[in-house]
Amino acid sequence: MNKFPEWIRKRIVISEKYRLTEAIIKKYMLNTVCANARCPNIYECFEKNYATFMILGDVCTRACKFCSVNHQNKPTFVDPNEPEKIAMAIRELGLRYVVITSVTRDDLSDGGAEHFSNCIRTIRKLNPETKIELLIPDLKGNIQHLDIILDAMPDVLSHNIETVQSLYAEVRPQADYRRSLKILEHAKRRNFLTKSALMLGLGETKNQVIETMRDLRQVGCDFFVIGQYLKPSSECAHVKEFIRPGVFDEYRVIGENMGFKKVFSGVFCRSSYMAELALMEQ
Numbered sequence: 493m494n495k496f497p498e499w500i501r502k503r504i505v506i507s508e509k510y511r512l513t514e515a516i517i518k519k520y521m522l523n524t525v526c527a528n529a530r531c532p533n534i535y536e537c538f539e540k541n542y543a544t545f546m547i548l549g550d551v552c553t554r555a556c557k558f559c560s561v562n563h564q565n566k567p568t569f570v571d572p573n574e575p576e577k578i579a580m581a582i583r584e585l586g587l588r589y590v591v592i593t594s595v596t597r598d599d600l601s602d603g604g605a606e607h608f609s610n611c612i613r614t615i616r617k618l619n620p621e622t623k624i625e626l627l628i629p630d631l632k633g634n635i636q637h638l639d640i641i642l643d644a645m646p647d648v649l650s651h652n653i654e655t656v657q658s659l660y661a662e663v664r665p666q667a668d669y670r671r672s673l674k675i676l677e678h679a680k681r682r683n684f685l686t687k688s689a690l691m692l693g694l695g696e697t698k699n700q701v702i703e704t705m706r707d708l709r710q711v712g713c714d715f716f717v718i719g720q721y722l723k724p725s726s727e728c729a730h731v732k733e734f735i736r737p738g739v740f741d742e743y744r745v746i747g748e749n750m751g752f753k754k755v756f757s758g759v760f761c762r763s764s765y766m767a768e769l770a771l772m773e774q
Contacts, residue, residue, distance in 0.1 A: 497734050499759060500720070502532045505539060513538040516584050520577040523550045525593050525764065528561050532722060533765050544591040544627075544764040545578050547611060548604045552595035554666045557729040558654065558691060558721060567599050570607060575614035582619050589768035590615070591650070593627035598666075603631040605640040612644035623647040625687070625767055633671040635678055642682055647771065648715070649679040650687035652763055653708065656700040663694055663729060673711050680712035685753075687770065689717035689763040695732045698739075705747055714753045715770045718743050719761035735759070 517524060523546040526534040537543060549568035552561045571577075582590055592611055597604045612624055625648035631637045642649065657669040676686045688708050690701065701718075708716060718740065723731050740757040747755035754770045 499737050500722070500734060502535070502760065504535050506535065507539055509541060510535060510538040513541050513543060513585065516581055517543060520581045522574070522577055522581060523547070525561075530725070531762060531765075532760055533762060537765070541585045542587065543581075543585070544593060545581070546593050546595065547574055547578070548594040548597050548600075548607055550595065553598040554596045556654070556667070557663045557665075558694070559728070561595055567595075567597060570597075570600070570604070574607070575611040576618075578611060579615045579618040582615060582622060587619070587622055589623045589625070589771070591625045591627055591764035591767050593764070594629060596629040598632065602637045602640065603629065603634065605631060605637040608641045609644040612641075612646055623768070623771055625650055625764070627652065627763055628675070630667060630671055630675055633668070633674060635674075638675060638678055639682075642679060642684060647685065648687055648767075649676075649684045650689075650715075650763060651675045651679075652689040653704060654689070655691055655694055656696040656704050658700060659694055659696060673707055676708070676713050677711035680714075685714050685771075686712065687715035687717070687763070687767075688713050689719070689761075691719060691721035692735045693721040693731045693733045694729060701743065702746060705743075705750055705752075709750050709752065715756075716747050716752045716754075717756040717761050717763050717765075718747075719757075719765075720759045 525544045525546045528546055528550055548570055550562055551567045552563045553567055555563045594604055624646050626646040627650040651672060653672050655663045660669050679686050690704060720735055744755045744757035
């Protein structure tokens with residue numbers, strides 16, 4: 493499926509504010525999921541001086557079929573100065589809410605947990621008023637490593653379920669559906685606000701989507717994001733269906749009725765897109 497329907501349109505504006513955001517990111521030699529994962533919202537977000545930082549390098553040890561992040565080469569060296577660089581970039585951008593994510597680093601003994609922790613603590617020293625949301629990998633399900641991250645007290649702990657359980661073998665062969673739910677469940681047991689996201693258009697059914705939403709609510713997930721999968725590179729999985737905007741509206745209502753505190757549902761909704769609105773409305 494290659495031809496985009498009329499509702500898959502995104503205005504591209506490269507403004508001075510966009511260039512300023514881009515320049516600050518380059519100045520501190522930082523990675524963003526906005527650029528590395530080819531997010532369709534990058535122009536809108538950079539225009540608002542907003543970016544989602546991607547730590548632990550730009551090479552992932554996994555090869556999920558929906559993601560364009562580099563997984564061809566060996567993982568890169570972890571920059572010990574990265575937390576300070578991010579903290580300075582946040583101050584320069586004036587961010588009051590920031591999402592920090594990462595590539596998956598199965599090669600590291602703690603999956604990068606200590607580095608996540610260092611990022612939180614360093615950001616708070618320089619930007620004490622900034623709220624911090626972490627979008628973490630599954631850490632191979634290691635709860636001790638998860639606790640290292642949680643002990644640093646993020647404001648929101650996010651981990652994406654990404655797709656329905658039946659598609660994991662095809663779309664996320666190195667991940668595990670139940671393991672991802674356990675990550676969210678443990679964070680909730682420690683009284684953290686939790687968040688997850690799902691992509692549509694990979695071949696899932698409506699019943700499977702609703703069942704996934706129920707599974708997330710069963711582990712206490714607070715915030716839910718659901719958007720259209722758009723193929724970011726030629727090597728990635730094909731789009732099997734473009735979901736109409738009205739269907740996203742239906743899922744939003746279903747999710748709200750299930751008890752999610754906030755449901756972001758729309759064609760271009762992504763895990764970190766307008767993330768600050770979740771806490772603003774609590």
